[in-house]
Amino acid sequence: MNTSTTTAMDPSRRPTSAGGPPPRPSWTQRLRDPSEKTLAVLLLAPAFILLALIVVYPIARLIFNSFFDQRLSGRKGPRFVGFENYLLVFQDIDFWNAAGNTVLITVVTVPGALIVGLALAMLANLPFKRQWPVRLALLLPWALPLSFAGLIFAWFFHTELGVVNDVLRRLGADEATLWLLRPPLAMAAICLTIIWKTSSFMALILLAGLQMIPKSLYEAAEVDGASRWQQFWQITIPMLMPSIIVALIFRTITALQTFDIPYTMTRGGPGNSTETLAMLIHKTTIEYLDVGYGSTLAVFMFLLSLAVTAFYLKRVGQTA
Amino acid sequence: MNTMNGRHDTAQMAPLLRPRALLFFAAAAVVLNGFFPALWILLTSLKTEAELVSKPITWWPQQATLQNYVQAFSDQPLLRYLGNSAAVALLSTAVSLVVSTMAAYAIARLNLQHRQLILTCIVASSMFPLVTLLVPIFETMRTLGLLNTYAALIIPYTVLNLPVCTLVLVSFFQSIPRDLENAAMIDGCTRMGALVRVVLPLAAPGVFTAGILAFVNAWDEFLLALSLNAGASMRTLPVGITLYQGEFSFPWPIISAALIVAIVPVAVLIALFQERVVGGLTQGGLKG
Numbered sequence: 001m002n003t004s005t006t007t008a009m010d011p012s013r014r015p016t017s018a019g020g021p022p023p024r025p026s027w028t029q030r031l032r033d034p035s036e037k038t039l040a041v042l043l044l045a046p047a048f049i050l051l052a053l054i055v056v057y058p059i060a061r062l063i064f065n066s067f068f069d070q071r072l073s074g075r076k077g078p079r080f081v082g083f084e085n086y087l088l089v090f091q092d093i094d095f096w097n098a099a100g101n102t103v104l105i106t107v108v109t110v111p112g113a114l115i116v117g118l119a120l121a122m123l124a125n126l127p128f129k130r131q132w133p134v135r136l137a138l139l140l141p142w143a144l145p146l147s148f149a150g151l152i153f154a155w156f157f158h159t160e161l162g163v164v165n166d167v168l169r170r171l172g173a174d175e176a177t178l179w180l181l182r183p184p185l186a187m188a189a190i191c192l193t194i195i196w197k198t199s200s201f202m203a204l205i206l207l208a209g210l211q212m213i214p215k216s217l218y219e220a221a222e223v224d225g226a227s228r229w230q231q232f233w234q235i236t237i238p239m240l241m242p243s244i245i246v247a248l249i250f251r252t253i254t255a256l257q258t259f260d261i262p263y264t265m266t267r268g269g270p271g272n273s274t275e276t277l278a279m280l281i282h283k284t285t286i287e288y289l290d291v292g293y294g295s296t297l298a299v300f301m302f303l304l305s306l307a308v309t310a311f312y313l314k315r316v317g318q319t320a
Numbered sequence: 321m322n323t324m325n326g327r328h329d330t331a332q333m334a335p336l337l338r339p340r341a342l343l344f345f346a347a348a349a350v351v352l353n354g355f356f357p358a359l360w361i362l363l364t365s366l367k368t369e370a371e372l373v374s375k376p377i378t379w380w381p382q383q384a385t386l387q388n389y390v391q392a393f394s395d396q397p398l399l400r401y402l403g404n405s406a407a408v409a410l411l412s413t414a415v416s417l418v419v420s421t422m423a424a425y426a427i428a429r430l431n432l433q434h435r436q437l438i439l440t441c442i443v444a445s446s447m448f449p450l451v452t453l454l455v456p457i458f459e460t461m462r463t464l465g466l467l468n469t470y471a472a473l474i475i476p477y478t479v480l481n482l483p484v485c486t487l488v489l490v491s492f493f494q495s496i497p498r499d500l501e502n503a504a505m506i507d508g509c510t511r512m513g514a515l516v517r518v519v520l521p522l523a524a525p526g527v528f529t530a531g532i533l534a535f536v537n538a539w540d541e542f543l544l545a546l547s548l549n550a551g552a553s554m555r556t557l558p559v560g561i562t563l564y565q566g567e568f569s570f571p572w573p574i575i576s577a578a579l580i581v582a583i584v585p586v587a588v589l590i591a592l593f594q595e596r597v598v599g600g601l602t603q604g605g606l607k608g
Contacts, residue, residue, distance in 0.1 A: 036431055039511065043426035046419045047442060047482060054479040055445045058456030065455070120353065123346040132594060134347055137354025139590045139597065144358070145540040147558040148579055152357045155364070155572055163360060166377050200354065257449045260542045264562065278451040278543075285455050286547060298452035305449050313440075 059302070065295035072289035085296035095297060097272055098280040099304075105191060105276065106255040112195040113251055114244070117202025122236075124203065125210045138207070141200040150264030153193040154180065157265075180266055183273035190262050190274055197261065198254070202247045209243030210236070249312045256305055277301050358583060365389070365576035372573055388577035392564075395571075398578055400553060401560035406585070408470055408545075408556060409538040412477035416485050416534045417527060419478065424489030425515060429501070439490060446483035454547055461548055468551040476544055481534035488533065492526025493519065532589070532597050539586060557582045 066085055070078035089095050124134045141149070156164050157179035165176045179189045213235065221231050237244075259278040262268060268275035268283075275283075281301065285294030364372070365388050366381040392398055423442065427435050457476055458467075466472045496519055504514040520527070542558045549555060555563075561582060564575045590597065 040426045040430045043422040047423040050479045058453040061456040123350050134350045137351045140354045143586045147542040
């Protein structure tokens with residue numbers, strides 16, 4: 001990653017370290033200018049005030065809540081219970097079910113969206129005469145709300161009236177597949193929907209990366225007799241790595257928060273076989289109004305996201 | 321077509337023939353993948369209830385009707401939902417852009433000691449799962465008396481979009497040669513003058529890209545809209561459209577019609593500005 005190295009290195013120092021002619025006037029001027037710091041504070045203040053209000057304070061509040069038995073449904077006020085909620089989480093079958101589903105969705109849909117997105121990006125990068133239909137076809141799924149994608153694909157996977165079963169019937173399937181009514185199939189349908197919905201955003205990021213790869217690299221490889229396959233692994237993938245990492249980070253973080261698509265497709269059913277962590281937290285806090293336990297669940301989800309983020313950032317640091 | 325081309329450059333014809341067919345199939349695959357769900361919903365929205373439940377299902381509507389659209393607007397206040405979605409998405413995008421442009425300029429251009437740390441802080445805030453912030457945000461909004469107002473959604477959406485917008489804009493600011501700005505300042509411009517007259521116009525594609533990302537994110541958001549603005553008059557489209565479904569009934573043609581109405585504004589926006597969006601994304605890739 002060239003990005004982080006160039007960002008970390010202070011570009012304004014370059015003239016001096018180069019040891020060439022005297023430093024640019026703007027550099028010395030800026031060094032003497034005390035308003036630089038004031039300007040920075042003023043420019044960054046709105047962002048950090050908003051972050052404090054909407055992210056930092058809620059996180060603190062969340063951790064605080066997790067040590068209380070606090071139900072909005074009853075008349076009783078919050079009661080301090082220490083780590084009791086945390087112990088309950090470990091014994092909670094619903095938590096392990098939801099955590100398992102969330103991890104499964106992440107492990108399936110993140111690589112799935114990357115592969116489909118890469119394929120779409122490489123197809124879209126071909127020299128078409130008219131670019132707009134392909135470009136719009138990549139932008140449309142990205143612009144479609146997740147909840148709409150869930151509704152549309154629930155309709156696709158409808159047992160009697162869905163287009164998926166109609167295609168299968170035309171291909172010779174004898175019986176209609178009960179997509180959303182059988183746990184493994186419902187999970188498969190949800191994963192397919194998530195991959196469809198998210199792969200085009202991947203493709204847009206990767207397409208931008210593809211178009212940045214100099215043609216001369218491929219021409220040189222062609223001269224050296226490299227096959228298409230070799231070119232893909234030796235040129236395309238390494239040159240695309242920064243875009244792939246950015247796309248993967250965003251996709252993994254959103255996959256862990258999966259809510260809209262299972263909620264609109266199955267409401268977590270059949271049973272709670274497709275319930276994700278986000279849905280369990282939403283159900284516990286919004287429907288059962290159990291803020292204390294819901295907050296504890298949220299702390300676990302928070303830690304899970306933090307672990308994933310730390311893992312990626314470490315990997316990014318290694319490649320830099 | 322092929323034979324004519326073949327006569328012109330016979331030597332290149334053999335390898336060209338198959339790639340041309342492949343090119344067509346590649347384009348067809350991408351277009352089908354992108355458009356089919358929206359197309360299917362459009363076809364469903366034109367079918368009558370009777371045709372819809374006939375088996376085997378029809379692909380093309382036999383008696384196209386617009387009745388579902390009329391009903392989509394009469395069964396629920398769809399126009400109101402559209403207005404709410406547009407207001408919330410536009411206002412939060414505007415605020416996001418102002419806040420993130422300021423922050424991104426400071427990170428990319430000012431002589432900050434901890435620029436990487438500051439950027440990491442802003443980006444890391446997008447790592448926090450929204451659902452975990454839901455209950456505390458709900459309590460905050462209730463304390464501030466903002467539940468069921470546009471502000472209840474605009475403030476969180478602004479923060480939601482801050483990381484993406486800041487990242488896009490930082491990379492754009494960094495891609496603009498510093499010399500241009502320095503030259504402007506040597507010519508007597510103040511730093512703010514250089515920002516407004518030199519840097520911002522050059523960063524316009526980046527601001528536009530960030531704006532579209534923010535707009536789509538805000539238009540898309542479901543969980544907060546469901547929880548903070550549940551009041552009938554303040555619902556946004558994603559929340560409103562889920563209300564067409566009853567306990568046991570799914571009026572699919574009407575839901576499809578409502579979905580088409582909800583999709584069209586964004587689809588038009590994307591179609592009109594697709595080159596700038598994709599161009600902006602491409603330029604964003606420059607830094608990588």
